[in-house]
Amino acid sequence: MTLHVIDHPLIQHKLGLMREAGISTKSFRELANELGNLLTYEATKDFALVEQEIEGWDGARIKVQRIKGKKVTVVPILRAGLGMLDGVLSSLPAAKVSVVGLYRNEETLEPVAYFEKLAGEIDNRTALVIDPMLATGGTMIATLDMLKAKGCTDIRVLVLVAAPEGVEKVTAVHPEVPIYTAALDDHLNEHGYIVPGLGDAGDKIFGTR
Numbered sequence: 391m392t393l394h395v396i397d398h399p400l401i402q403h404k405l406g407l408m409r410e411a412g413i414s415t416k417s418f419r420e421l422a423n424e425l426g427n428l429l430t431y432e433a434t435k436d437f438a439l440v441e442q443e444i445e446g447w448d449g450a451r452i453k454v455q456r457i458k459g460k461k462v463t464v465v466p467i468l469r470a471g472l473g474m475l476d477g478v479l480s481s482l483p484a485a486k487v488s489v490v491g492l493y494r495n496e497e498t499l500e501p502v503a504y505f506e507k508l509a510g511e512i513d514n515r516t517a518l519v520i521d522p523m524l525a526t527g528g529t530m531i532a533t534l535d536m537l538k539a540k541g542c543t544d545i546r547v548l549v550l551v552a553a554p555e556g557v558e559k560v561t562a563v564h565p566e567v568p569i570y571t572a573a574l575d576d577h578l579n580e581h582g583y584i585v586p587g588l589g590d591a592g593d594k595i596f597g598t599r
């Protein structure tokens with residue numbers, strides 16, 4: 391299994407701020423985007439580079455590095471995934487965005503899919519799936535199933551907080567998909583919420599409830 395828990399001090403500091411009770415919508419949103427950006431930095435570490443010759447500032451020919459023909463699509467899972475999107479796009483400004491909508495039935499905890507609008511040529515793209523929370527894993531598995539059904543082969547998952555139960559379930563079904571997270575938390579409570587977690591990330595980002 392390829393679980394990357396990113397323990398960089400900036401990430402851990404920002405995640406700690408997000409865990410505070412009573413955090414404002416504004417702060418939660420800002421931090422979700424900042425963490426989205428930092429996780430993107432980690433999740434793209436292995437992108438291949440190609441050397442290019444250009445004219446430098448003094449007219450001399452110089453060699454520089456460019457990312458090698460990578461086509462990326464960012465896949466935010468509605469709603470809460472939108473809370474990381476601007477942060478991710480600040481590092482990948484040319485990426486196409488493929489939006490998928492799923493919510494978790496609060497009684498059964500099963501994912502319910504309600505929207506799918508994917509970028510063209512998705513089978514040729516690296517997909518970065520973003521959602522703040524990986525709890526039971528049901529939503530993520532359904533999203534990965536959806537992307538694979540469209541021919542996507544290079545998929546990476548970026549979440550702010552993951553529960554061990556969810557990581558185990560996702561990696562059992564999609565073992566080759568790496569998961570990048572700011573934290574692997576302790577457990578799920580009886581309502582399927584991550585402990586210590588962040589609470590309901592979607593509500594905190596959108597200021598609902």
Ligand SMILES: O=P(O)(O)OC[C@H]1O[C@H](OP(=O)(O)OP(=O)(O)O)[C@H](O)[C@@H]1O
Pocket residue numbers: 467468469470471492493494495499501521522523524525526527528529530556582591592593
């Ligand atoms: O791992 P799981 O048990 O499937 O749970 C995780 C999902 O639950 C939350 O979304 P929610 O259903 O609250 O929808 P929202 O983003 O619209 O608030 C969260 O943002 C994930 O998408």
Ligand SMILES: O=c1cc[nH]c(=O)[nH]1
Pocket residue numbers: 523525582583584585587588589590591592
């Ligand atoms: O802890 C959790 C679990 C699912 N969805 C959330 O927003 N938070």
Ligand SMILES: [Mg+2]
Pocket residue numbers: 470590591592593
């Ligand atoms: Mg929610």
